[in-house]
Amino acid sequence: METQLEKVLSDIVTQQDTVGALLANRQGLCLGAKGDINPNVSGIGMAISDQVAALEPKSAVSAQPEARHPTICLYSGNRRCVIQRNGEITGIIYKQHTAAPASD
Amino acid sequence: MEYVHSVWNYIASVCSCMHCAEDVGAQNIEPNERTHLLVDPVNHSPALRRSNSDGLSNDYSHSLPKKDDQTALSRLVQNTAINMINVGAMDCHSLEHQEYTDRIKIYSQRLHQQWNNVQHPNITMKGLLKDVPNHQFYITKPISAKDTLQMKLFIEKALIGVNQIQIDHKEAVVVPFQIP
Numbered sequence: 001m002e003t004q005l006e007k008v009l010s011d012i013v014t015q016q017d018t019v020g021a022l023l024a025n026r027q028g029l030c031l032g033a034k035g036d037i038n039p040n041v042s043g044i045g046m047a048i049s050d051q052v053a054a055l056e057p058k059s060a061v062s063a064q065p066e067a068r069h070p071t072i073c074l075y076s077g078n079r080r081c082v083i084q085r086n087g088e089i090t091g092i093i094y095k096q097h098t099a100a101p102a103s104d
Numbered sequence: 105m106e107y108v109h110s111v112w113n114y115i116a117s118v119c120s121c122m123h124c125a126e127d128v129g130a131q132n133i134e135p136n137e138r139t140h141l142l143v144d145p146v147n148h149s150p151a152l153r154r155s156n157s158d159g160l161s162n163d164y165s166h167s168l169p170k171k172d173d174q175t176a177l178s179r180l181v182q183n184t185a186i187n188m189i190n191v192g193a194m195d196c197h198s199l200e201h202q203e204y205t206d207r208i209k210i211y212s213q214r215l216h217q218q219w220n221n222v223q224h225p226n227i228t229m230k231g232l233l234k235d236v237p238n239h240q241f242y243i244t245k246p247i248s249a250k251d252t253l254q255m256k257l258f259i260e261k262a263l264i265g266v267n268q269i270q271i272d273h274k275e276a277v278v279v280p281f282q283i284p
Contacts, residue, residue, distance in 0.1 A: 001272060005265035012258050023262050031266065071255055073247040082251050086259045089266055093255060 002032065009034035012093065019079075020094040028090075037094050045092040048072060049085035 005023070012021040013035035020037030024030055028043035052072050072083040078097040083090065199207075 002265070002269050004268045005262060008258065008261040008265050011261075012254070015254060018254070021258065023266070025266075031262075069259075071247060071252045073245075073251060075245055080251070082247075082255050084252075084255045084259055086263060089259065089262060091255060091259045091262055093251075093258065095251065 005032050006034075017095045017098060018093060019096045022092040024090040024092070026088050031089065035094070037092070041092065042090075045081075045083050046085070046090045049083050049090050052083075053085065 009021050009023070009032050012018055018035070020033070020035030022030060022033040022037050022039065022042055022045065024042035024046045026046075028046035030039040030042035033039040033042075049070075049072060052070050056070070069084055069086045072081075074081040074083070080095050080097070082093045082095065085091075
């Protein structure tokens, strides 16, 4: 049933610097979470993506998918939180900065 | 006729008095932004004076039955004269060029003073991170391409995963009620 989703989440948390990942539905309810992330932040993440999308309402009808689904990056200490919404679902990834800062 | 003359003299004296008062007032009060450009234009209008004399002569030189018509007509003429402003007849308000520029200067100065006194509540700080200390540091921080790429792949895979979610029901979804 949700094995595919579980597998995707497990894959993502094994990637470099990634400490946690979460998926939220349109209502901000948690569809699944893996790693060091609180499932309760799903609503907040969804709300943030909503608010940011409202900053540029014109991009909602843009042809480019990058413009339609803005990526939000929140920096906090040596951690960062990446949020992106794609229609029905919102993804949240927590990343930890371990190595020297990459130039890109 | 004697009576008419006396009345006319009285009106003329009143008019001249008014003129005097006006002139004195106009001279004493320094012109400012609230001074009317046309000082009592009705009295300066020659049409009204004419109509006044017309009205008087008409009132007494015509026969009685026509009096109502005449008064109505003369009132009409008078009203028209009142509504008319003869700008050309008023030459006492021509300002010197120097005076114009002086006034422009004074008025703009006053306007500036008033504008500075007014509280402008709408002017607020624009920008999301103005109240955050060291916001320049965070603004210059780039979103790394790795992060966006990782997120893009994550979301794409997750969408596929979410779409594959379906309910495998082992029992009957619709349960019949035990209706006797």
